[in-house]
Amino acid sequence: MKELDYIIVGCGLASIAFCEALQKNNKRFLVFDDGSQKSSRVAAGLYNPVILKRFSEVWKAKEQLNIAMPFYTAIENKLGVTIDYKLRILRRFTSIEEQNKWFTASDKPSLETFLSTQLVKNNNENIDATLGFGELLHAGRIDTETLIHTYQNYLVNKHCLQHETFKYNDLEVNSDHVIYKDFKAKQVVFAEGFGVKRNPFFNDIPLTGSKGELITIKAKDLKINYAIKSSVFIIPLGGDLYNVGATYNNEDKTNTPTHKAKEELIVKLKSFLICDFEIVNHVAGIRPTVKDRRPIVGRHAEHSRLYILNGLGTRGVMIAPYVSRKLYNCIEHNDVLDAEIDVRRFQ
Numbered sequence: 061m062k063e064l065d066y067i068i069v070g071c072g073l074a075s076i077a078f079c080e081a082l083q084k085n086n087k088r089f090l091v092f093d094d095g096s097q098k099s100s101r102v103a104a105g106l107y108n109p110v111i112l113k114r115f116s117e118v119w120k121a122k123e124q125l126n127i128a129m130p131f132y133t134a135i136e137n138k139l140g141v142t143i144d145y146k147l148r149i150l151r152r153f154t155s156i157e158e159q160n161k162w163f164t165a166s167d168k169p170s171l172e173t174f175l176s177t178q179l180v181k182n183n184n185e186n187i188d189a190t191l192g193f194g195e196l197l198h199a200g201r202i203d204t205e206t207l208i209h210t211y212q213n214y215l216v217n218k219h220c221l222q223h224e225t226f227k228y229n230d231l232e233v234n235s236d237h238v239i240y241k242d243f244k245a246k247q248v249v250f251a252e253g254f255g256v257k258r259n260p261f262f263n264d265i266p267l268t269g270s271k272g273e274l275i276t277i278k279a280k281d282l283k284i285n286y287a288i289k290s291s292v293f294i295i296p297l298g299g300d301l302y303n304v305g306a307t308y309n310n311e312d313k314t315n316t317p318t319h320k321a322k323e324e325l326i327v328k329l330k331s332f333l334i335c336d337f338e339i340v341n342h343v344a345g346i347r348p349t350v351k352d353r354r355p356i357v358g359r360h361a362e363h364s365r366l367y368i369l370n371g372l373g374t375r376g377v378m379i380a381p382y383v384s385r386k387l388y389n390c391i392e393h394n395d396v397l398d399a400e401i402d403v404r405r406f407q
C-alpha cells in the first residue's frame with residue numbers, strides 16, 4: 061500500500077492552487093480527475109477586482125490579487141508557458157447616469173486604485189459606444205485552458221494525477237487516515253466543483269450551480285486589444301479571435317452548449333458590435349455558485365480526515381489561490397477559518 065499525505069478529487073482551478081501549496085511543502089499527494097466538469101477549462105479567465113454591474117469592490121479583492129498574481133507568475137515560470145495576459149477592460153456606458161455612478165465610485169477609497177477617473181472615448185467605428193467607457197485598472201485574463209491542460213500533464217508526468225473517476229463508495233474513512241484502493245492517505249480534499257453533487261460526504265452543501273456559455277468569434281475588422289464589458293464581454297484572444305460571454309442559467313445543469321444561449325449572446329453582442337463576425341467555437345460549463353456568494357472550505361463535521369474546497373462561483377481565478385492557502389493552513393497549522401467561508405456555516 062502506497063502512503064500519501066493527501067488524496068485530491070478534481071483538478072480544476074481550486075485543486076491546482078491546492079496542489080501548488082502541497083508541492084511547496086513537499087507533501088505526497090495523488091489527484092483524481094475524470095473531466096466530468098468543465099468550468100475551469102471553459103472559463104473566460106478574467107480577473108477584475110470590481111463588480112462591473114454595480115461598481116463595487118469584489119469581496120477581499122486586494123487580498124486575493126496579492127496572492128493570485130505571484131501565484132500565476134510562479135506557475136508560468138515553473139511550466140514555461142504564458143497564461144497571464146494583462147488586459148485593459150473598458151466598461152461601456154449606456155447612460156449619463158451610469159457615467160456619473162462610475163465617477164462617484166472612482167472617488168471611493170476602496171475603488172480608487174481600480175477605476176480610472178478618465179473617460180475613455182470610443183475611436184473604433186465597429187463599436188457603438190457614443191457615451192464612451194470607464195477603464196478598469198489591474199485586470200487581466202488567465203488562459204485557463206492552457207493552465208489546466210499543461211498543469212494536468214505536469215502532474216501526470218510526476219505520477220501525481222490519474223485521469224479516472226473517484227469512486228466515493230470505495231473510500232474507507234478512519235479516524236486517523238483514509239484508504240482508497242492501494243493508497244493510504246492522511247486526508248482527502250474534495251475539489252470537484254459542481255461535481256460535488258455526486259459526493260455522499262458533502263452533497264448536502266447548498267451549491268446552486270450556474271451554467272455559463274461562451275462563444276468564440278472571428279471578427280477581422282474589429283482590431284481591438286482591450287476587453288469591452290457591456291451586456292456581454294468581448295475579450296481579445298489574438299489572431300482576430302474574441303471570446304464573447306457569458307450567459308447565466310440556474311436551471312440547466314448539463315455541460316452541453318445550447319442554441320438558446322448562443323442566440324442570447326449574439327443578440328447582446330450585436331447591440332454594440334457593428335462589424336461582421338463568424339462563430340468558431342461554443343462551450344459551456346457549470347460554475348460552482350453558492351447562495352451567499354462565498355467559497356465553501358473546511359473540514360467535514362463528522363469525518364475529520366475529509367475536507368472540501370469549493371464554491372468558487374463566478375470568480376475562481378482570483379479566489380482559488382486565496383482559499384487554497386486558507387485551507388492548507390487550516391489543515392496543517394490548525395488556523396481557524398473565517399466563519400464566512402467555513403463549510404460549518406452549512407453543517
Ligand SMILES: Cc1cc2nc3c(=O)[nH]c(=O)nc-3n(C[C@H](O)[C@H](O)[C@H](O)COP(=O)(O)OP(=O)(O)OC[C@H]3O[C@@H](n4cnc5c(N)ncnc54)[C@H](O)[C@@H]3O)c2cc1C
Pocket residue numbers: 069070071072073074075092093094095096097098099100101102103104105106107224225226227251252253254255256258271272273274305306307344345346347348369370371372373374375376377378
Ligand atoms: C462560461 C464560464 C465563464 C467563466 N468565466 C470566468 C472568468 O472570466 N473569471 C473567473 O474567475 N471565473 C470564471 N468562471 C468561473 C470559474 O470557471 C470557476 O469559478 C472555477 O473554474 C471553479 O473551479 P473548480 O476547480 O472549483 O471546479 P471545476 O472547474 O468544475 O473542476 C472540478 C474538477 O473535478 C473533477 N471531478 C468532479 N467529480 C469528480 C470525481 N468524482 N472524480 C474525478 N474527478 C472529478 C471535474 O472533472 C473537474 O475537472 C467561468 C465559468 C464559466 C462556466
